[in-house]
Amino acid sequence: MANPQCLNRYSYALNNPLKYIDPSGHEVVINGIDDKAIQQAISSGSYGQLGMFSLDPLRQAFNTLIYVAPLLADKLISTGTIFSYEWASSGISGVTRPDIEGADPNADVNTWIGPDLKNEDPRALFGEVAHESFHNMLILEIGLAANYAANEVFAWAYGNSMAASLGYDMGKLFPTSYQFLLVNPYSDMGSSNNMMEFCGKVLTDNGYNYGKPYSNMWPMVGQEKMLEVVQNYWPWGNPSIWSGVY
Numbered sequence: 001m002a003n004p005q006c007l008n009r010y011s012y013a014l015n016n017p018l019k020y021i022d023p024s025g026h027e028v029v030i031n032g033i034d035d036k037a038i039q040q041a042i043s044s045g046s047y048g049q050l051g052m053f054s055l056d057p058l059r060q061a062f063n064t065l066i067y068v069a070p071l072l073a074d075k076l077i078s079t080g081t082i083f084s085y086e087w088a089s090s091g092i093s094g095v096t097r098p099d100i101e102g103a104d105p106n107a108d109v110n111t112w113i114g115p116d117l118k119n120e121d122p123r124a125l126f127g128e129v130a131h132e133s134f135h136n137m138l139i140l141e142i143g144l145a146a147n148y149a150a151n152e153v154f155a156w157a158y159g160n161s162m163a164a165s166l167g168y169d170m171g172k173l174f175p176t177s178y179q180f181l182l183v184n185p186y187s188d189m190g191s192s193n194n195m196m197e198f199c200g201k202v203l204t205d206n207g208y209n210y211g212k213p214y215s216n217m218w219p220m221v222g223q224e225k226m227l228e229v230v231q232n233y234w235p236w237g238n239p240s241i242w243s244g245v246y
Helices: 035-044 047-055 057-068 070-077 115-119 122-141 149-165 175-180 193-205 223-233
Strands: 028-030 083-087 094-097 109-113
Touching: 028 057, 057 070, 057 083, 057 122, 057 149, 070 122, 070 223, 083 122, 094 122, 109 122, 115 122, 122 149, 122 223, 149 175, 149 193, 149 223, 175 193
Parallel strands: 028 083, 083 109
Antiparallel strands: 094 109
16 A cells, blocks of 8 residues: 555554553554564564565555554554454455454454455555454443444444545445445434434345344443544544545
8 A cells, every 4th residue: 555654664653652652562463463573673673574564465554544543543552452453264344353263362352354355456455444443442442332233334434434535435345335425423414323223224234243133223331422432533524525436
């Protein structure tokens, strides 16, 4: 991905190694390579090894997230929770869970991304990583919660809008994306129960949640708290960023 942050030796620290020191070196692990290994490569002068790390598409996508959405990325990097990003066995979609069988046993939360995205526009991979990273942020802010539609609905809208901010239409891969154009935590209509119900049904009709209706529209902390959290990380107050993309 054409992102200069991919070559930035301090990208793991949001370009501020004095402020964000990442003391455990394990907050974000990508394909088994954590930031501690990158720091060791830098300090030892192993720039060939560092270059190989930088070429990893998942790391490039996450570095782009740091560049485009620093608040959300900072939340994942600066916590003691260990997030692992790996390739799934197949597909173009992602999944985030604390208990994926065969995933990194040292991670608290595992995110698997469909490897078929390697063959797509790099911005599509970035959109999917942004989607799953949004789930990870909610895990930190709200905690693992019961099955609720708003979790998936806002993650879809966030990933779509992040890709759109780089000029890519996620609808090319996921036509369902067009159903999320009006989802917006700052809009009464875009964050209404009706919107969550409609988008939740779109998801279940396409096989999400095992094709079963979501048990709840909102997490146990409630709609108001959920919207407060989402607004903190939502980069735009309205979906005008999508104009000309969709």
